[in-house]
Amino acid sequence: MKYISEYRDADLVAQYLEEIRHTVTRPWTIMEVCGGQTHSLVKNGILNLLPPEVQMVHGPGCPVCVTPLNLIDKAVYLAEEKGVILCSYGDMIRVPGSKRSLLESKARGADVRILYSPLEAVKIAQENPDREVVFFAVGFETTAPANALSVIHAQRAGVPNYSILASHVLVPPAIEAVMNDPDSNIQGFLAAGHVCAIMGIDEYYPLVDRYKIPIVVTGFEPVDLVQGILMTVRQLEKGEHYLENQYSRVVKPEGNPEAQKVIQRIFTIADREWRGIGVIPMSGYEVRPEYVAYDANIKFNVNIEKAAESAECIAGLVLKGIKKPQECPQFGRGCTPQMPLGAPMVSSEGACAAYHHFSQAMEEVSA
Template sequence: MKYLDEFSDPVLAKRLFDDIRAVTTRPWSLMEVCGGQTHSIIRHGIDQLLPEEIQLIHGPGCPVCVTPLEIIDKALEIASRPDVIFCSFGDMLRVPGSGRDLFKVKSEGADVRVVYSPLDALKIAQENPDRQVVFFGIGFETTAPPNAMTVYQAKKLGIPNFSLLVSHVRVPPAIDAIMNSPDCRVQAFLAAGHVCTVMGTAEYPELAERHRVPIIVTGFEPLDILEGIRRAVRQLEAGQHTVENAYPRAVQPEGSPAARAMLSDVFEVTDRAWRGIGTIPLSGWRLSPKYREFDAEHRFSVTGMETEESTVCRSGEVLQGLIKPHECAAFGKECTPRNPLGATMVSSEGACAAYYLYRRLETPDKEASSVG
């Protein structure tokens, strides 16, 4: 297959569905880690067409959604300062902090700019040497390399007025934390293919063996996801728990050595808080001592903030796979994309946004949708 449309071929999808039905003999719960996979599943109705024995649990794989409230409040504090140009990708502007968001701060006169690359922010810093320019660096292993490269370039070019507000998280420790939870129902994982294009697959075999769960590296198109599910169910039915790469057109076992070298140079592993979940040991990155001068938290001394999540929003339970979005009483009522209570309703990869966009407002009917 060479073209994207082929990965939505309904004939091939039916064959995969048939194969999954043929091999399934008992109930299984699978978690797709990535928010992009969640949107594809909901958009194409994949979860509704699977055998009723197979349940898909939506994981914490949306980078916007897991950015902790404390970091959002730090971003708001920094962006509000008159000498700062605060740069971010657009999906962060409507993520609610404790009392407002970046759009609100911008409307109050702050210089908040949407950029399409961290290098755009570095160029803005070069063009405004009398202003402090901050880029909001969030995301998983996928977005970390370009942010690391930007800090590397800032140091190399001697651009002292640039800094990075870091909220990068790592997938393998999150899988470990999910499996260690007493409420865990996950029996297999569909791992995020784009993360593995950067990091490779070396961290997963130990997790699969220790927790005795299949981990299938999976892409994002309907056939990618169905193939991942098929492989996971085959392993579960056979009592196996290995790592399989179902996304070989993009993922190599070693990942990207150049990107990994850049990450190792610029960042160091640290504990990191996940919104709605809590602190997961060794699950994130921060700037290494060599580049600490470009750390916005250090530069602007934004520490010791007290935060409190909405008592109505249950996005934390959604992120942990404990409930589906429509099971939250606020879903589609107090909480909508125009008035979000939590980040899962804001982000283009959030599970709540996916359920709202594709009108999944009540318990899914497995006969109600189709692929293609």
């Protein structure tokens, strides 16, 4: 299959790994930003095949993981107290709130539905004109166009009982926040290819210049990742820092201008709270005032008192790349996919979930 099978070529992966071993002369710490990259690195055993000098740490690139506790509580409130049909992607419903998850709300009788597209939620609203329908719009820049289109579609179709609970976060400000953290020791980044496919790569040049770090945009297959790591190590060893695009088969420098227009039509950039990290200035999307009728947060005037995170969960340190999942005392004990303390253990892009699901494979590779 073109552009998939050839990027899973074991011989090519081995070749790039050998080049990394021959290139590296000192320790380097590289962060892969996206949870999809993390899962591929763990699932394919790449972390164990890299030379010990190359340390990969896992970043905040899991939108489900960084959705703040308060927003989960708002979704639960809308489903239980306001009686809305609460629609969401599958990952979100298992993320724990301060009292319970959306899955637990569903078990208690709330109308919570798992969908694959926000346009399905608009259709549900059309079919249930006497019910309010809210789509939990979570994601990075990648999913923002589809969520924005759902608002446009609802407006054009004259569907007044549809709205979105927006929780969109942006990657470049997250990289900046990681670099500004005094405990961070990141020396290079693998940027998320799917985000850049939408937004282009221009936002990363200022980060490269300001922090003097290499940033390499990569895909998600094994060949993509080891080639991206090699490209990063080459820059680090030469004392260089610039932006490279390993994922050029998908990512164009300008991104997708039409998708960007849709995002800009519906959303505006604002400060956003990140679970386990805190507020990052100008790091998220909010619904524009002219589309306030489709903003669930405003429409229902939801005011939920903020609750404290679990003192036992170190998700924030994991998301900032300061700790690895297995360094958490609760990993696999008090925190499992069945009974999670934090979102990284339940999201399909969460680092803790990756380590938990593929721990045996990692051990076998290490052995």
